Amino acid sequence: xxxxxxxxxxxxxxxxxxxxxxxxxxxxxxxxxxxxxxxxxxxxxxxxxxxxxxxxxxxxxxxxxxxxxxxxxxxxxxxxxxxxxxxxxxxxxxxxxxxxxxxxxxxxxxxxxxxxxxxxxxxxxxxxxxxxxxxxxxxxxxxxxxxxxxxxxxxxxxxxxxxxxxxxxxxxxxxxxxxxxxxxxxxxxxxxxxxxxxxxxxxxxxxxxxxxxxxxxxxxxxxxxxxxxxxxxxxxxxxxxxxxxxxxxxxxxxxxxxxxxxxxxx
Amino acid sequence: xxxxxxxxxxxxxxxxxxxxxxxxxxxxxxxxxxxxxxxxxxxxxxxxxxxxxxxxxxxxxxxxxxxxxxxxxxxxxxxxxxxxxxxxxxxxxxxxxxxxxxxxxxxxxxxxxxxxxxxxxxxxxxxxxxxxxxxxxxxxxxxxxxxxxxxxxxxxxxxxxxxxxxxxxxxxxxxxxxxxxxxxxxxxxxxxxxxxxxxxxxxxxxxxxxxxxxxxxxxxxxxxxxxxxxxxxxxxxxxxxxxxxxxxxxxxxxxxxxxxxxxxxxxxx
Numbered sequence: 001x002x003x004x005x006x007x008x009x010x011x012x013x014x015x016x017x018x019x020x021x022x023x024x025x026x027x028x029x030x031x032x033x034x035x036x037x038x039x040x041x042x043x044x045x046x047x048x049x050x051x052x053x054x055x056x057x058x059x060x061x062x063x064x065x066x067x068x069x070x071x072x073x074x075x076x077x078x079x080x081x082x083x084x085x086x087x088x089x090x091x092x093x094x095x096x097x098x099x100x101x102x103x104x105x106x107x108x109x110x111x112x113x114x115x116x117x118x119x120x121x122x123x124x125x126x127x128x129x130x131x132x133x134x135x136x137x138x139x140x141x142x143x144x145x146x147x148x149x150x151x152x153x154x155x156x157x158x159x160x161x162x163x164x165x166x167x168x169x170x171x172x173x174x175x176x177x178x179x180x181x182x183x184x185x186x187x188x189x190x191x192x193x194x195x196x197x198x199x200x201x202x203x204x205x206x207x208x209x210x211x212x213x214x215x216x217x218x219x220x221x222x223x224x225x226x227x228x229x230x231x232x233x234x235x236x237x238x239x240x241x242x243x244x245x246x247x248x249x250x251x252x253x254x255x256x257x258x259x260x261x262x263x264x265x266x
Numbered sequence: 267x268x269x270x271x272x273x274x275x276x277x278x279x280x281x282x283x284x285x286x287x288x289x290x291x292x293x294x295x296x297x298x299x300x301x302x303x304x305x306x307x308x309x310x311x312x313x314x315x316x317x318x319x320x321x322x323x324x325x326x327x328x329x330x331x332x333x334x335x336x337x338x339x340x341x342x343x344x345x346x347x348x349x350x351x352x353x354x355x356x357x358x359x360x361x362x363x364x365x366x367x368x369x370x371x372x373x374x375x376x377x378x379x380x381x382x383x384x385x386x387x388x389x390x391x392x393x394x395x396x397x398x399x400x401x402x403x404x405x406x407x408x409x410x411x412x413x414x415x416x417x418x419x420x421x422x423x424x425x426x427x428x429x430x431x432x433x434x435x436x437x438x439x440x441x442x443x444x445x446x447x448x449x450x451x452x453x454x455x456x457x458x459x460x461x462x463x464x465x466x467x468x469x470x471x472x473x474x475x476x477x478x479x480x481x482x483x484x485x486x487x488x489x490x491x492x493x494x495x496x497x498x499x500x501x502x503x504x505x506x507x508x509x510x511x512x513x514x515x516x517x518x519x520x521x522x523x524x525x526x527x528x529x530x531x532x533x534x535x
Contacts, residue, residue, distance in 0.1 A: 035371065149391045157381045160367055165435075167334050167360045168385045169352065215373050215417065 017233035025224030030207040044093035048074035048100030054107030071184035124195030124247030194247040293342030317488035324495035359434030368421035382433035404432040424455030
């Protein structure tokens with residue numbers, strides 16, 4: 001069997017912690033993304049974050065922090081556009097997404113030694129998660145957990161029936177921006193783990209499977225967290241043992257489970 | 267059970283001006299220099315059941331939104347229970363035009379009804395025992411108590427509609443605003459639904475404003491009718507003259523003005 005020696009490596013411990021935090025985020029935020037039908041927005045935010053990552057890299061600061069800032073700004077931008085619609089929302093997302101990617105690639109190329117890191121951001125490398133990354137990821141996860149705990153009934157109302165919610169006085173616009181902001185945080189964290197290209201899979205697959213088999217939001221969220229953790233751990237172990245890319249392994253594990261669950265639930 | 271509901275309401279602090287619950291004076295709403303609502307005046311009293319009819323785009327939903335405090339009038343005054351509309355929300359129940367939701371949305375009927383308690387609870391405060399009891403009572407009032415633990419998507423259209431009425435009732439309102447609540451429900455269920463509204467109005471004393479296209483059906487149930495097309499045609503009664511209707515709809519409308527039920531037969535082409 002797999003020996004547990006791998007836990008004696010710090011990079012493996014970091015990877016495991018980051019992965020478990022990511023699972024918690026996917027489990028909770030992913031469900032809201034599915035229920036509010038903001039999958040495309042979330043993907044747009046992830047891609048736009050690349051511009052910030054590139055800028056941070058170029059200037060020699062922490063790319064992850066810059067990525068978070070640009071993701072949040074994009075989230076707010078998209079959220080504003082969708083209410084004061086002169087441009088349709090999906091057009092706006094398309095523009096943000098491509099601009100972010102283009103900026104990111106440009107800035108990374110202009111920096112030294114970009115190739116290895118570019119690959120890491122696009123496809124993820126959980127084994128490259130550092131101790132400070134882990135601290136940042138855990139902090140963000142705790143903040144998001146606290147927000148969801150405090151605003152659970154508000155987010156449920158917003159997700160189920162925004163028209164009614166607004167009519168009875170829920171600050172719908174502020175909550176939607178907050179939700180997009182939480183998506184932005186989550187997405188940047190997931191970029192570290194599975195990369196920009198595959199973020200959306202990890203955000204939605206655990207929720208999509210859990211939703212099929214569980215009843216009620218809390219149960220679906222718990223199931224989704226559990227599945228996310230399983231995918232990350234299995235993916236991590238396989239990638240460690242076979243020396244294959246971790247992001248792709250995690251996503252393939254999730255996808256296999258998704259198709260299996262689709263076939264079985266027929 | 268009906269009694270419990272009434273008793274609960276009596277214990278609530280009711281603002282002053284108990285009798286006059288809605289007062290609107292010379293109210294105007296303009297969009298892009300174009301009047302959507304023009305010089306609207308309307309008074310509603312406890313126990314009223316007002317049917318609000320009028321052509322599409324005549325401002326019916328806008329007027330409801332003003333009453334909910336979602337749209338600020340450009341001119342004029344409006345108070346509900348002596349308060350500005352946004353401050354009176356906990357006394358008002360609202361049921362929007364056809365609630366569109368994902369039929370597999372993972373939420374139980376009871377939790378849907380609880381959503382209506384938000385206007386009483388406010389941000390970040392959890393629903394407690396009292397809220398759950400109110401939700402159970404509201405479900406009982408609409409005859410859906412045995413559906414409390416079902417998922418909302420598993421109910422029929424008519425049952426879902428009742429649940430949404432329960433959601434608007436759960437804050438123990440003295441006024442219900444219903445925006446075309448029967449859209450997309452078959453006619454047998456519509457009749458049941460109107461009977462339910464009559465029960466809420468007569469037995470629980472809840473004032474109702476019912477926005478509808480369906481003049482024929484509602485005129486049998488409501489106690490007052492108003493017709494809205496930018497201006498409001500209303501005489502504080504069930505009577506509307508054919509001149510009112512003609513002005514409101516902008517074309518002659520054949521109608522039987524007296525006798526029950528009042529009927530608008532068809533619009534002139």
